[in-house]
Amino acid sequence: MTENLADLTATDLLSRYRDGSLSPVEVIEAVLARVESLEPKLCATYALDPSAARDAAKDSEHRWQQGEPAGPLDGVPITIKENIATRGTPVPQGTAATELIPATEDAPAAARLRAAGAVIFSKTTMPEYGMLSSGVSTFHHLTRNPWDLGKTAGGSSAGAAAAAAAGYGPIHIGTDIGGSIRLPAGWCGVVGLKPTHGRVPVGTPYPGRAIGPLTRTASDAALALTVMSGPDRVDPTSLPPITEPDNFSPSTLRIGLLLDAGLGLPVDPEVTAAVTNAAALLESAGAVVEPIAPIITRDMLDGLDRFWRVRSAADINALPPERQAKVLPEIRRWVSTAADISGFEVFDGFSQMAAMAVAVDAAFADYDFILSPVAPITAFAAELAYPTDDPLKPFEHIAFTVPYNMSAHPATSVNCGFSSEGLPIGLQIAGPRFTDLAVLRLAAVIESRTAIRPWPTE
Incomplete structure (x- = not known):
């Protein structure tokens, strides 16, 4: 098969730039050609700027x-x-209800990538207010999964995951507050890291919110994370620069295996089988793997739902009526119950974030890492806002992912197999706080021992 430059990893590109065998100009042309070919079907990009990309590539050359x-x-x-x-x-936030006002400056993550010489050639799509695990939006066209155009790419980092799987270049940056990097990464078969909270500065910090990379390889994710990490005054929660882990070896690890979240959608047997096989691969490398009990409770997830409903309702109700009417109907239905939630219930819901953090910390008492599915199911129909198709049951698929947002632990998705329909299955690897690169090291072990399928680039 003829090599396509759009499919090379960032580490490969940099090696070839360094030895002079390849130019950034050649690469951006290949990437733009891939985008032109697939974008009518995938709808993953926003504000694509080929002219600026070509200029930036010439400067890099x-x-x-x-x-x-x-x-x-x-x-x-x-x-x-x-x-x-x-x-x-x-920054439309995925909704037609937003006034389109150009940003005056780069957010810290974008500024660091630009300063590192990255050719930022496009933004990527997201669903309504980032509150859906799908690509459904009143502003963007519907983003679809490259592996099966009838299926969702996931969300809220919908376009980033689709772009990574389709080979729109090697590195894509997303955000995650309940699974919004890991869920689409899992459903699109790529690596997606939600770092330790504060590892990458966020322009508007909020409990659980994180910025991280979606890539085809763990090494590219580590490279992007290293560039973006470090403190910034705009984010008082931001951490010191990241450091490499010491003496990492699977043979020394104790790993907890969580196959049942204890709530939410039932886990598909094919998902269970793929995650169990991945755990067996680590056992064969010398790790001790033990089943663990569910980490969070129904009260925790429902409380968080109530709190987020009220928070979102406050944001939407602050809009003038003509803009409120533009919000996706499913989101309006979700927040319509907010007025019925008492102040005591709101406070209890807010408190569930800390309760999740305590529960996750307790789960790590005896383990170096925790493995689980990213999602209980494979990718669902692209047109659905939620896998339940019920705005009043919006979080039944995030019980494996959201605990680590609330606890600030790093967690990554890595492909660990495919369903009988050919859909990717994501394995989640979570680690103690500040072990971001170690989590990616373990993902690389899974990468190296998992059968590879051709990427969906046509």
Whole structure:
């Protein structure tokens, strides 16, 4: 098969830029050709700017020719989720209800990628207010899964996951507050990391919110994370720069295996089988793997739902009526019950975030990592806002992912197999706080021992 430059990893590109065998100009042309070919079907991009991308690639080519790259990602094509501000581009939050006002400056993550020489050639799509695990939006066209166009790419980092699987370049940046990186990564068969809370500065920090990479390989995710990490004054929760783990070896690990979240949608048997097989691969590498009991409770998930309903209702009710009417009907139905929730219930819901954090910490008392499915099911129909198709039961699929948002632990998705329909199945690997690179190291072990299928690039 003829090599397509759009499919090369970031580490491969940088090696070839360094030895002069490849130019960033050639690469961006290949990426833009891939986008032009697949975008009518996938609808993963927002604010695509080929002209600026070509100019940036030419500048990068010149720097490499002079032996003076701008930074560790010079010339690497990258997309950024639309809710991460980039100067000059509006941030619609996936909804037609937003006023389109261009951002005045880059968010910290975008600024660091740009300073590192990355060629930011497009933003990527997201669903309504980022509150859906699908690509359904009143602003963007419906984003679809490259593995099966009838299925969702997931969400809220919908476009980022679809772009990664389809080969729109090697690195894509998303956000995650309940699974919004890991769920689409799992359903699209790519690596998606929700880092330790504060690892990557967030322009508007909020409990559980994180920024992280979606890539085809764990090594590319680690590269992107390293560039984006470090403190920034705009985010008082931001952490010191990331450091490499010491003496990492699967043979020394104790791993908890969570196959039943204890609530939410039942786990598909094919998902259980694929995750169990991945655990067996780590056992064969010397790890001790033990089943563990469910981590969170129904009260925790329902309380969080109540709190987020009220929070979202407050945001939507602050809009003028003509803009409220533009909000996706499923979201309006979800928040319509907020007025019936008492102040005591709101406070209890808010408290469930801390309750989840305590529960996750307790689960790590005896284990170095925790394995689980990313989602209990494979990708559902693209047109559905929720896998339940019920706005009043919106979180039945996030019981494996959301605990780590509330606890601030790093968690990544890595492909561990495919269903009988050919849909990717994601394995979630969670680790103690600050072990982001170790989580990706373990994902790389799974990568190296999992059968590879051709990427969906046609």
